[in-house]
Amino acid sequence: MHVKLISQIGKLLAVSSVAALAWAAPASASGKLRILTWDGYADKDWVAQFEKDNDATVEVVFAGSNDEMWAKIQGSQGKDFDIFATAAAGMQRYYEAGLLQPIDLSKIPNHAGQLPQFQDLSKIGGAVHDGKTYLIPYAFSPMTLIYDPAKVNPAPTSWSVMWDPQYKGKVLLYDDGESAFATAAIMDGAQTPFHLTDQQFKDALPKLVDLKHNSASFYTFVQDSVQLAQNNDAPIIFGAYAEQQIKALSAGGLNYKQAYPKEGVIAWVDTWAVTSGAKGESYDLALKWINFVISKKIAAELTEKSGYANSVTSTDSIPAGTKIFWMQPDEDPTKRTDLWNQVKATP
Numbered sequence: 566m567h568v569k570l571i572s573q574i575g576k577l578l579a580v581s582s583v584a585a586l587a588w589a590a591p592a593s594a595s596g597k598l599r600i601l602t603w604d605g606y607a608d609k610d611w612v613a614q615f616e617k618d619n620d621a622t623v624e625v626v627f628a629g630s631n632d633e634m635w636a637k638i639q640g641s642q643g644k645d646f647d648i649f650a651t652a653a654a655g656m657q658r659y660y661e662a663g664l665l666q667p668i669d670l671s672k673i674p675n676h677a678g679q680l681p682q683f684q685d686l687s688k689i690g691g692a693v694h695d696g697k698t699y700l701i702p703y704a705f706s707p708m709t710l711i712y713d714p715a716k717v718n719p720a721p722t723s724w725s726v727m728w729d730p731q732y733k734g735k736v737l738l739y740d741d742g743e744s745a746f747a748t749a750a751i752m753d754g755a756q757t758p759f760h761l762t763d764q765q766f767k768d769a770l771p772k773l774v775d776l777k778h779n780s781a782s783f784y785t786f787v788q789d790s791v792q793l794a795q796n797n798d799a800p801i802i803f804g805a806y807a808e809q810q811i812k813a814l815s816a817g818g819l820n821y822k823q824a825y826p827k828e829g830v831i832a833w834v835d836t837w838a839v840t841s842g843a844k845g846e847s848y849d850l851a852l853k854w855i856n857f858v859i860s861k862k863i864a865a866e867l868t869e870k871s872g873y874a875n876s877v878t879s880t881d882s883i884p885a886g887t888k889i890f891w892m893q894p895d896e897d898p899t900k901r902t903d904l905w906n907q908v909k910a911t912p
Contacts, residue, residue, distance in 0.1 A: 595620050595621070595846075596619065596846045596847070596850050598648065598847060599623075599624045599645065599647045600625045601628060601645075601650075602625065602628070602649055602651075603627065603628065604627045604786070605870065605871045606867075607627075607858075608866070611863055615854060619850060623854075631743075632902060635655075635658065638664055641842070642841070644840075645842065646840050647848070648838065648854060648855070650835055650836065651835060651836070652834065652836075652892060653689055653834045654892035654894055655691075655894070655898065657691065657898075658898060663841060665840065667698060667699055668698050668700075668852065670698055672849075673855055673856045675860050676859065679876050680876055680879070689702055689836070690894060691836075699839075701836055703859065704834075704873040704875055704876065705834045705835070706809065706833060706873055707825070707831070708831045709804040709824065710802075710825070710826050711802040711811065711822070712802070712823070713819075713820065714820065714822050716798075717800050721824050722824065724828055727801055727803065728772075728775060728776055729779075732779060732801050733779050735798050736776070736781060737781055737782060737783075737794065737801070739784060739803045741905070742903075742906075742908075743901050745773055746761065746904070747890065748831065749769035749772045752828055753765070758890055759890075759893040759895040760895065761895075761896060770904060773905075774908055774911050781799050782797065790814070791813050791819070794814060795817055804823055806873075807823060807872075809871050811823055829888030830887060830888070831890050834891070834892070859876060864877035
């Protein structure tokens with residue numbers, strides 16, 4: 566993803582482009598680690614502790630979208646960053662461009678303490694490539710239907726509520742073509758929403774154009790959605806961040822709930838990966854960082870501060886019986902992005 570995030574709920578950085586933040590380490594620091602990630606995945610206090618423990622300087626850059634992150638890594642051929650965190654499902658293009666390097670699991674002892682569903686990394690889409698491990702799960706979340714119970718009653722049970730004429734101009738949409746086309750396909754009964762045929766794309770396109778006409782605006786960051794909801798009559802939100810988003814909306818003085826539509830929900834897994842540009846001590850620091858943030862203490866703090874389910878201490882918050890479509894590498898990320906831009910540009 567996603568998209569993605571906060572060090573204190575309600576105090577997210579609402580920016581539309583990459584924002585670089587670097588925290589100073591002691592002048593004697595001998596190593597340097599360069600991180601590209603979502604806001605909230607490299608909390609300032611964690612960075613300070615890691616720098617102290619490892620006598621290192623850490624530089625953190627926060628990205629605003631998957632495409633922005635790809636542009637940063639690909640543009641420098643992996644040389645500007647040592648490690649980054651993004652959705653496992655979107656890693657295929659990084660593999661194809663030779664921008665990743667394997668992770669030595671013997672140097673990630675905390676992997677043994679991750680939740681059972683993350684023990685067999687071969688079952689995490691994109692984590693294992695050519696028999697080698699490249700990704701370590703960090704956080705996960707479903708994408709839910711968020712609604713204002715005072716204005717949407719009874720509680721919605723289907724994604725179709727986003728197309729309801731009574732909410733014309735009142736739906737906040739997540740600005741992401743991958744999840745948009747997957748959701749449209751799920752509504753049409755697709756069982757593999759990340760591997761669509763030409764006909765399925767053709768069917769989804771007018772559906773999403775209709776949805777665009779029902780939209781109030783588009784958001785990328787959680788805090789964007791909070792500000793838009795505060796400034797607009799927005800009883801329906803496509804919730805890319807689930808519980809984390811509910812907490813942020815509540816901190817912003819707004820009362821929203823979330824529903825799990827009967828058609829099923831998309832769920833994403835964000836992972837840490839090491840770039841091909843990480844060399845020597847930087848590679849070692851990258852592995853130490855991964856091990857650090859999947860410790861029980863830091864993982865629990867991630868959930869406490871952001872609301873995200875973490876890969877170590879969280880229990881599954883998705884209701885029993887929910888149909889889940891775990892994100893997979895899709896058939897053509899560029900096609901989805903181009904078509905999504907076409908949808909947004911439609912008058």
